[in-house]
Amino acid sequence: MVGLIDFTMDTDAGEAVASAAGAEQGSQASEIRLLVGLGNPGGEYAETRHNAGFKVVDAVMAKAETVTKPEWEPELGELFKARLADREFFMLKPMTFMNSSGTAVGETLRHLTISPDEMLVVCDDLDMDFGRIRMRMKGSNGGHRGLASIGEILGTVDFPRLRIGIGRPRSVEQSIIDYVLGTWTSDEIEDAPEIFGQAAQMAISAVAKGAESVSWRLEKASSDKVNAKVQGEQN
DSSP states (O other): OOOOOOOOOOSSHHHHHHTGGGSSTTOOOOOOOEEEEOOOOSGGGTTBGGGHHHHHHHHHHHHSSEEEOOSOOOTTEEEEEEEETTEEEEEEEEOSOGGGHHHHHHHHHHHHTOOGGGEEEEEEETTSOTTOEEEESSOOOTTOHHHHHHHHHHTOOOSOEEEEEOOOOSSTTSOHHHHHTSBOOHHHHHHHHHHHHHHHHHHHHHHHHOHHHHHHHHHHHHHHHHHHHHHHHHO
16 A cells, blocks of 8 residues: 555544534634536546546545535536535536636636635646645645646635645656556556545545645644654654
8 A cells, every 4th residue: 555644534524524613613714615626527538647636526425415416517517516414515527628627617616606715626746656645725736737727717826725646657758648647557546546535535624624724634644754753763
């Protein structure tokens, strides 16, 4: 099994949402009302690395108590409404290709009157090892064209994002495009369901407690892990 971030989440999705009211009291964290998974439409792309965002949305849907199709959805996107305990939120899969993801995102935010900081975008990340998961409250697109499209349409990069590490090509002869649009290796396929499940649980916790809470807990877990390793080496 690959080395994932050591981050303890609530084991049950419903419990995570139900306990939100009693957690992080006094926090001014923005409520996550929209979860956006980035990917490319079409069966030929379903199992490619670039569709990690779609896979996490699918995993969240599998954990939800109910998932329905709202009366309205963007012209170029699939929109779902989910319920976990007493919390309702939306999930979006842009049905443009990755480079135009912002079109459906912008239309959805406008129609549902959701602000960028109330949205969590889930996407793949070349610059993180396979299986690593990272939450950031804002930042550059890091070369990810889906994030770049969203930032361009919204006019801001101040929105939370959950990145799923896919690593870089092992061969210098393989282009980045061929790599991200390539399918998972047999080893990756074995680990992928657990990775998507962990990312889905983080997304659910962000809906319940706010993305800031999840980001802080991830940073603390990572820091504690590093400190423990340093202390072990000193002993």
